[in-house]
Amino acid sequence: MQAARQNLEELPGEDIGHVPSDDARILVVDDLKSSRMMIGAVLAAAGFTNLDYAGDGIEALEKIREIKPDLLVLDIVMPRMDGFDVCRKVRQELGHDFPILVQSGITNADERVRVFDEGATDLVSKPINAAELISRVRVHVEHRRLLADLRQYQRRMEDELRTAEAMQVSLMKSDEDVAAIAEPRGARIASHYQPSNQLGGDLWQIIPIDDDCFGLLMVDLSGHGVTAAINAFRLHMLIESLTDDRGNPARWLATLAERLYQLLPVEHFATGFYGVYDRRNRSMVYASGAAPTALVLRNDGRNEELDPSGLLLGVSDDVSYDARTVVFEPGDRLFLYSDALTEDFKNVENSLSETDLANIARQALLDDGLDGFPDRVKAQVFATPEDEMRDDITLILMEAR
Amino acid sequence: MDYRIDTSDNCTTVKIQGVLTFDDHEKFKGVVQSISTEQAEEIVINLAETKMIDSAGIGMLLLANDKAIKAGKTVKLAGVSGHVAKVVELSKIDQLIPVI
Numbered sequence: 001m002q003a004a005r006q007n008l009e010e011l012p013g014e015d016i017g018h019v020p021s022d023d024a025r026i027l028v029v030d031d032l033k034s035s036r037m038m039i040g041a042v043l044a045a046a047g048f049t050n051l052d053y054a055g056d057g058i059e060a061l062e063k064i065r066e067i068k069p070d071l072l073v074l075d076i077v078m079p080r081m082d083g084f085d086v087c088r089k090v091r092q093e094l095g096h097d098f099p100i101l102v103q104s105g106i107t108n109a110d111e112r113v114r115v116f117d118e119g120a121t122d123l124v125s126k127p128i129n130a131a132e133l134i135s136r137v138r139v140h141v142e143h144r145r146l147l148a149d150l151r152q153y154q155r156r157m158e159d160e161l162r163t164a165e166a167m168q169v170s171l172m173k174s175d176e177d178v179a180a181i182a183e184p185r186g187a188r189i190a191s192h193y194q195p196s197n198q199l200g201g202d203l204w205q206i207i208p209i210d211d212d213c214f215g216l217l218m219v220d221l222s223g224h225g226v227t228a229a230i231n232a233f234r235l236h237m238l239i240e241s242l243t244d245d246r247g248n249p250a251r252w253l254a255t256l257a258e259r260l261y262q263l264l265p266v267e268h269f270a271t272g273f274y275g276v277y278d279r280r281n282r283s284m285v286y287a288s289g290a291a292p293t294a295l296v297l298r299n300d301g302r303n304e305e306l307d308p309s310g311l312l313l314g315v316s317d318d319v320s321y322d323a324r325t326v327v328f329e330p331g332d333r334l335f336l337y338s339d340a341l342t343e344d345f346k347n348v349e350n351s352l353s354e355t356d357l358a359n360i361a362r363q364a365l366l367d368d369g370l371d372g373f374p375d376r377v378k379a380q381v382f383a384t385p386e387d388e389m390r391d392d393i394t395l396i397l398m399e400a401r
Numbered sequence: 402m403d404y405r406i407d408t409s410d411n412c413t414t415v416k417i418q419g420v421l422t423f424d425d426h427e428k429f430k431g432v433v434q435s436i437s438t439e440q441a442e443e444i445v446i447n448l449a450e451t452k453m454i455d456s457a458g459i460g461m462l463l464l465a466n467d468k469a470i471k472a473g474k475t476v477k478l479a480g481v482s483g484h485v486a487k488v489v490e491l492s493k494i495d496q497l498i499p500v501i
Contacts, residue, residue: 222456224423266467267460271492290492311493315463343455 021047024141027069028053029060029086030103031078039073039103039128046134057081061089071140073133076104076115084118091119097147099140103128164229165195171236173206181208182398186279192374192395200392201228201270202338203235209247212279218291218336218394219272219313221264234263235270249274249287250323253313257289257321260314270313273336282328282400287321289313292339295358297365299331303358328400335361336398340391341381352381361397373397402428402451406435413441414479418450421458429461436468436476444469445501449480454488466498477501 026048030036036053043051052067054060056078064072072090076083087100102115105126115123121140124133172193173181182189185208193204201221208214217239221231238259245252253274260270273294275286288294289310296304310321328334335358342357344350352360364376374395382388402419415432436444446465448454454462462478469476478500481489489495 222460267464269456269460269463271456309491309493311496312459315494315497 021049022138022141023050024048024070024144025050025052025067026071026073026137026141027051027060027063027067028073029055029057029078029083030075031055032075035075039133042128042130042133043073043137045130046137048137057083057086060086064090064094070099070144071137072098072100073137074100074102074120076102076106084114087115087119097144097151099144101136101140103133161197161199161226164199164226168195168199168229168232169193171203171232178206181206181214185212185214185277186282186401187214187277188370188399188401190370190373190395190397192378192393194388194393195229196224196340196391196393197389198224199226199229200224200340201232201235202392202394203232203239204336204394204396205236205239207239207246209276213247213276215246215249215252215274215276216334216336216396216398217272217274218338218396219270220291220338220392220394221270222268224391227268231264231268235260238263247276248323249276249285250321253287253289253310253321254319257311257313257315257319258317261317264314269315271339272313273308275334277398277400279401282330282332283325284328284334285323285325287323289319289321292337292342293354295335295354295361296326296328297333297335297358297362299329299333303355303362305354330401332400333361333365334396334398334400336394336396338392338394340393341377341395344387357381365397370397370399404428404432406432406439408439408441411441412443412445413439414445414447416447416450420453420455421448421451421461422453422455423457425461426457429465432461433465433468436465436474437472442474444474444476445479446476447480448478448485449482451480451485453484459488459492459494462494462498475499 026043028036028039028051040051052063052069054063058081074083074086083102090098090100099121100119102120102123103126106112112123122136124136178189178191193202201223204218206214206216219235221228221235242252242255245255253272271290273286273288273291275284277284287310288308290312291308293308294306296306306326307324311319342352360377360380364373364380377395378388402417402421402425405416407414466476476498478498481500489500
């Protein structure tokens with residue numbers, strides 16, 4: 001106590017008027033009134049004037065709940081409830097961000113370690129050195145402010161990502177709109193789109209062409225995050241604007257690829273599948289630019305893989321694609337999916353082959369056919385919700401009538 | 402991934418080991434950098450010991466190729482096999498970057 005008072009007197013700039021004030025709210029907890037007053041005076045001299053006091057652990061917890069301080073200066077040995085209990089309860093209630101600066105006379109090394117084990121942020125020894133106390137309080141107050149700013153920034157970013165995600169979902173047609181296009185043109189479609197938690201660049205569309213034909217488009221832009229989402233919007237606008245040659249998959253996909261080349265930076269590109277289904281002969285002419293292998297699940301039990309090879313979209317302004325044809329029988333199904341279903345670069349051994357996926361799809365169709373098909377496939381493919389959120393997921397199943 | 406750069410005559414060889422994926426962006430900057438710093442006109446990216454490549458990895462190869470073309474140089478891919486060969490065959494990037 002004597003030492004502390006001496007230190008206090010040695011403090012430079014004792015005239016509070018010269019010290020910049022800090023409105024951080026600090027709760028000083030000590031069972032000795034003289035100690036509380038001394039610590040208060042040191043803090044006040046350093047510009048911390050927003051001070052509250054508590055005389056034991058129970059009173060401290062009540063005050064913390066009531067006034068929500070920015071920092072706690074806490075004694076350990078107190079009646080009713082000691083500082084260790086306060087540390088534990090504060091950590092339970094307020095988490096790990098809240099700074100607790102313990103001030104204690106304990107010198108035993110094990111006890112000092114225990115202070116940190118119980119949740120203290122930092123420790124100053126009694127008798128208190130005023131300059132040290134002030135330095136440590138400043139560090140922790142500043143740290144808390146930075147942390148609060150960072151958390152706020154993170155929350156805002158997360159909100160914005162969620163908004164972008166909702167916008168991305170809104171680009172996709174509703175089940176009713178999809179049915180209104182597909183069913184009069186001789187097909188049933190079950191579809192599912194789910195953006196990843198970091199936003200990806202998947203986009204799929206069903207495009208009515210005439211009374212007999214519709215187009216099915218699936219594109220996956222490389223990259224993640226806001227860039228991929230913004231590119232998905234640009235892609236969506238581009239698709240809407242390319243109204244010529246929609247009935248000619250090879251030519252239309254080439255035009256899309258060339259336009260994407262102008263839109264995307266060098267290291268970004270897309271994969272894409274575009275097929276036009278004609279109900280009159282139950283055939284689909286399709287073109288593919290390195291899209292995941294489309295699967296045909298025949299009604300008679302055979303599986304077929306459609307040739308997916310073709311130049312990536314957006315890497316050249318001079319592209320041509322092969323037009324390939326697949327003919328369906330009634331009840332045959334076409335399965336399109338994004339690479340999130342088969343590729344797992346984090347655990348390579350978990351990657352699925354096309355055969356594996358075809359078998360999973362067949363199994364999922366056994367129960368209720370197209371109803372709930374996407375959910376049953378996802379449940380089979382992804383072991384955990386985290387796996388499911390790693391990349392955008394698109395699933396489209398088309399059944400020929 | 403790890404890489405090693407060897408220059409002999411008028412050819413720089415960049416050997417890429419391991420996987421070439423999204424996480425390798427920072428490291429791959431060194432490869433792109435070497436295209437402009439090395440004297441050689443021809444850069445061969447050897448993928449014989451590259452086990453896997455994802456879309457970000459392809460993007461990096463495209464970036465290296467673009468950088469070379471702008472510097473009046475050429476990039477070629479060598480030692481393409483396994484998963485990498487499958488990806489090259491699927492994506493037809495050999496139409497842009499010669500495979501030797």
